[in-house]
Amino acid sequence: MKANAYRLTASTGIHKGDRDYQQDQVTVLSHPRVKGCLLAVLADGMGGRSGGRKASDQVMMTARQLFERYDPATDDPQVMLKQLLNEAHTVIKLIAISSEQEPHSTIAAFLLNPAGDCYWIHAGDSRIYHFRGNQLVKRTLDHSYVQLLVDRGEITPEQAQNHPKSNILVSCLGSDNAPSISLHHIPQMNAGDILMACSDGVWHYFNDIELGDVLSTLAPREASEFLIEKARARARGAGDNLSMVVVKFEPLPE
Numbered sequence: 001m002k003a004n005a006y007r008l009t010a011s012t013g014i015h016k017g018d019r020d021y022q023q024d025q026v027t028v029l030s031h032p033r034v035k036g037c038l039l040a041v042l043a044d045g046m047g048g049r050s051g052g053r054k055a056s057d058q059v060m061m062t063a064r065q066l067f068e069r070y071d072p073a074t075d076d077p078q079v080m081l082k083q084l085l086n087e088a089h090t091v092i093k094l095i096a097i098s099s100e101q102e103p104h105s106t107i108a109a110f111l112l113n114p115a116g117d118c119y120w121i122h123a124g125d126s127r128i129y130h131f132r133g134n135q136l137v138k139r140t141l142d143h144s145y146v147q148l149l150v151d152r153g154e155i156t157p158e159q160a161q162n163h164p165k166s167n168i169l170v171s172c173l174g175s176d177n178a179p180s181i182s183l184h185h186i187p188q189m190n191a192g193d194i195l196m197a198c199s200d201g202v203w204h205y206f207n208d209i210e211l212g213d214v215l216s217t218l219a220p221r222e223a224s225e226f227l228i229e230k231a232r233a234r235a236r237g238a239g240d241n242l243s244m245v246v247v248k249f250e251p252l253p254e
Contacts, residue, residue, distance in 0.1 A: 004116050006191040006249040008038070013224030013246075017201055017232065017239035023052035024199050024243035025060050029067050036114035039067045040245045041084075044106040044126050044199040046172070051101035055092045055174055059105050062088040072113045078183055081111060081121040085173065085181060089123075092174035104174040108140065108197040112247070118186040118195070123179040124172040127203050130186065131194040134212035143171035143180045161204070191251035198227075201240035205231040220246040 016022040023045035031037035043059035045052030063084055070080050085107055095103050106124025113119075120128045125142040141147055145168040146160040160166060171180035189195075194215045203211075206227070215223050228242050 004188055004190050005252045006189070006193075007252060008036075008112075008247060009220050009250055010038070010040075010245065010247040011220035011224050012244065013221075013228050014243045015228050015232065015241070017241050018235065018237055019239075019241055021053070022241055023056055024201070024241040025053075025056040026197075026243040026245050027060055027063070028245055028247070029064065031070070031072070032068060034072055034114055036112070037070075037072050038112050038247070039063060039070075039109065040195070040197055040247060041107070041109040042126050042197040042199060042243055042245060043108075043173075044124065044201075044241065044243070045103065046105065047103040047174070048101055051096075051099070051103035052105070054095050054099070054101070055103035055105035058091050058095065059084075059088045059107055059173065062091065063109065072115075077111050077113060077119045078121075078185075081109060081119060081183065082181060084109065085121055085123060085179065089173040089179055096174060102174075104169075104172045106169075106172050106199070110195055110197065110247075112189065116188050118189050120184050120186075122182050124169055126197065126199045128184075129194075129196045129198075129208075129211060129215075131196070131212050131215055132190070133192050134209075134216035136208045136212055137193075138184065139208070140182060140184070142169075143182070144169050161207075166204075167200075189249050191249055193249040195247045196244060198244035199240070199242060201235075201242035202227055202231050202244050204240075205234040215246060215248075220248055
């Protein structure tokens, strides 16, 4: 059996946590014309009740429109993902002007092509993780104040997890400056691989080892439900909105 022979299973999970309203949005889109091509998108909106939701809604709308037009045979996936980020950023800024609110959003999106390669993009502190079995291969690095401190060697990643300024972003959609763009390419997804995107309401409560063990053991829906329930318990009544998407590359039976 080839290492890259797999079937995809996927699930999203979302919960408003201990907030009064939901500003996170998450979706998995199957390509309307091309089998085996999918786009997962997660957005964590910020900026007051309606402002944050308008921002995350705009990310979803832009993603659907661009993915509808995307042709994996001829289009550059990195160009499409950058366009998604930049167009959503521009429209969110226009919403801010017209509504006198301050809408902002993170974005974490990964695109799987039918050939089995994958591209991801993110801005802000919503994360994407790539596991092989229960082992972390790579994850995104947050565009946040505490990540800058980690990069400079002033604090450890463990200290960053519970730092009092861990919620301060240095880049996101809708901000005055153009958002930072972090792209990553995985040349070939293989059976046993797992991709997860999640908002900080989820990842804040787990280390990489815990996430790898849960994701490799449970099916996507059960993993989503378990992680959201466990994060809710660990938040002790002070939790943020939670959202996540899990895509598993399951080995085909012999």
